[in-house]
């Protein structure tokens with residue numbers, strides 16, 4: 001029987017995962033990607049002898065032992081080399097002259113927290129108790145096992161029963177955003193430590209989950225960088241017979257009688273298919289390409305009310321120095337703020353790519369300094385190329401001065417400087433406001449769902465980070481699986497997945 005054709009827009013992790021599951025289920029797929037390489041936000045680039053990683057910070061559930069690993073095996077992601085993380089991050093509070101390592105060893109972390117924050121002993125114990133509780137369960141697939149659209153009452157009961165030991169951590173006060181959870185903490189450093197461990201908007205349970213993965217030795221960093229991770233998915237997709245057209249920017253989704261029938265590219269060519277699946281920016285697809293003809297109140301509310309993750313500007317330096325004693329990620333609350341987009345930044349995040357030889361030649365290191373920043377500032381500034389480049393140069397200079405007073409000698413050992421702004425991320429992936437993870441993960445988003453089908457439009461689906469209430473590697477890989485489960489369901493076919 002002739003296979004049905006599926007066009008997938010975008011070869012980010014979401015598009016690749018979609019292609020992999022579609023190929024497993026006997027569809028003939030082609031991915032159209034505007035860039036010359038796969039990965040989208042999972043991007044790396046070379047600067048002289050240095051490899052700059054502009055993507056994924058850490059991975060969870062990449063080893064046998066958690067159910068998420070089965071999905072990694074299905075998409076070939078398990079072949080990406082990972083280095084285990086013993087310390088989630090170091091936190092340095094220059095104001096009080098104190099520091100703490102967020103250790104995988106929860107006993108040690110608890111003792112350190114008690115020593116630093118004796119007044120908050122009760123809160124520390126509550127925080128660690130919850131983290132410990134979650135680390136005894138496998139919640140890596142909680143909420144992801146099946147597409148929400150296909151879950152019936154009995155599936156929910158089964159899901160809740162299977163995760164019953166973890167359920168209490170996902171209810172009531174556990175869903176408070178970190179920004180609220182910290183309100184009764186006495187020590188400002190403890191407050192800030194929790195606020196910036198991830199994002200202040202996430203429910204507190206999210207931090208417990210992250211630290212529970214760390215304590216289960218299920219958190220790691222990519223030894224060869226984000227692009228290598230994407231390449232592993234691309235390899236799997238191609239092995240399964242999928243095709244990718246690179247340097248092919250999709251301009252429009254073609255619709256006839258409320259049915260998606262193909263796409264047109266910017267070069268004017270037209271490509272027809274039985275189904276179209278978009279794995280790119282949601283707003284562009286729904287409101288530009290499809291002109292807002294296929295929405296409903298729920299979708300409109302999401303796009304008018306939900307915020308996107310604030311972008312950041314990233315200063316990467318290739319340095320002829322080793323930083324063997326540094327942990328891979330350090331958060332600073334600095335007394336010496338750096339001006340970024342006309343704002344003083346006290347919270348500074350540094351990554352030392354000292355855990356693998358793939359980022360720099362022997363004896364050298366890539367250091368990356370990230371600052372939260374305003375989207376508008378960079379998007380407006382980029383209209384004047386000279387001013388935009390000057391702002392990048394000056395930011396790099398201020399960052400280097402700041403580093404020099406904390407890591408003496410750095411300044412004279414710098415061989416490469418690279419600055420990626422929110423505009424860089426947007427230009428490369430076209431994600432709304434340079435968002436690196438889709439919608440802002442709030443308690444509201446956590447407990448809501450985003451539809452993968454649009455009302456009134458048949459043969460069209462969405463996957464990738466805008467088809468989930470929260471982006472990230474794990475959700476977008478699942479989004480690819482879920483969208484093909486939906487497609488198979490709509491076609492009244494059984495869904496198959498094959499592990500490597």
Ligand SMILES: Cc1cc2nc3c(=O)[nH]c(=O)nc-3n(C[C@H](O)[C@H](O)[C@H](O)COP(=O)(O)OP(=O)(O)OC[C@H]3O[C@@H](n4cnc5c(N)ncnc54)[C@H](O)[C@@H]3O)c2cc1C
Pocket residue numbers: 009010011012013014015032033034035038039040041042054055056057058059248249250251279280281428429430431436437438463464465466471472473474476
């Ligand atoms: C710096 C950074 C750190 C991160 N850290 C983590 C982390 O630690 N853990 C974690 O889980 N996640 C992390 N993420 C998030 C995660 O990488 C993303 O959520 C995920 O990769 C998004 O994948 P996607 O396929 O949905 O979207 P994208 O990666 O945006 O892919 C979309 C693709 O579509 C292409 N495209 C866009 N428009 C068109 C068009 N019109 N025609 C053709 N092609 C088009 C783009 O070029 C792109 O390749 C991080 C991201 C960044 C940038």
